[in-house]
Amino acid sequence: MNLETLVNQNYNILNENEHYIIKQILNNQKEYSQYSCEKIANECHVSRATLLRLCKKIGLNSFSDLKYLLKKHYDEVVNHDTDFHQICFNYGLLINDLKKISFQPICEKIYNADVIYVYGSGNEQKSLAQELKRIFLSMNKCVIDLFDLGEVEFMMGSFKSNDVFIIISLSGETKEGIEIAKRINKTIQLISFTRLCNNTIASLCEYNLYVSTQKIDALQITSYEVVGAFYALLDLLYMNYIDYKEGVLNEVRTTD
Numbered sequence: 001m002n003l004e005t006l007v008n009q010n011y012n013i014l015n016e017n018e019h020y021i022i023k024q025i026l027n028n029q030k031e032y033s034q035y036s037c038e039k040i041a042n043e044c045h046v047s048r049a050t051l052l053r054l055c056k057k058i059g060l061n062s063f064s065d066l067k068y069l070l071k072k073h074y075d076e077v078v079n080h081d082t083d084f085h086q087i088c089f090n091y092g093l094l095i096n097d098l099k100k101i102s103f104q105p106i107c108e109k110i111y112n113a114d115v116i117y118v119y120g121s122g123n124e125q126k127s128l129a130q131e132l133k134r135i136f137l138s139m140n141k142c143v144i145d146l147f148d149l150g151e152v153e154f155m156m157g158s159f160k161s162n163d164v165f166i167i168i169s170l171s172g173e174t175k176e177g178i179e180i181a182k183r184i185n186k187t188i189q190l191i192s193f194t195r196l197c198n199n200t201i202a203s204l205c206e207y208n209l210y211v212s213t214q215k216i217d218a219l220q221i222t223s224y225e226v227v228g229a230f231y232a233l234l235d236l237l238y239m240n241y242i243d244y245k246e247g248v249l250n251e252v253r254t255t256d
Helices: 003-013 016-027 037-043 048-057 063-099 104-112 123-137 149-158 175-184 200-204 228-255
Strands: 115-120 142-146 164-169 189-195 207-211 214-218 222-226
Touching: 003 016, 003 063, 016 048, 037 048, 048 063, 104 189, 104 207, 104 228, 115 123, 115 149, 123 142, 123 164, 123 228, 142 149, 149 175, 164 175, 175 189, 175 200, 189 200, 207 228
Parallel strands: 115 142, 115 164, 164 189, 189 207
Antiparallel strands: 214 222
């Protein structure tokens, strides 16, 4: 329970003066989390007794309960800001790491492939697979996204040695992703996109692209993994592919 929720639940029973006090407290939660009861009362131009009655009116047992909610709110804001700055810092490190990747071998395989097959191991990964499909369709490549092991098994008879199969998995340890990689290993050129760590799927693929991700605990309620790095990786792969294709075409023109 937070202070805003308590106020909303009891708003109709508060008088005009109490509305003013609450507004002052809500607008200054960071500062007031460090103040004593007397100090907050003085800031709101009321007596200590009036402030304590207000606490009771919104369902708090004491001023200590109010201080707890104010401090809880402040700690959540601090944690959120820390996560935000850490994410920004990590993105800077990510871009530097991505600049060091040699995309040429993978661009060559994609350029020479008749068909690019792509599989994502989860909802976010399937969204990444759709984005990969979109950008390479724009380059006139044939891209087929496969939903699960059943679809992969159905298409296996169409695989050619120069085709490319891309597996996108955050952990690189999903049961179905591993089974797919094992089934098609040695029959088609395999490329993995995974989180930066030793993982089974990457070990089964000929080529690997890794990115760093970051998990944050949003307001201590739920865990969220920042996966924008994968989209940055796709952008860089796309730009490098354009450069590679242009280089091949220029070489053909020179030879002609």
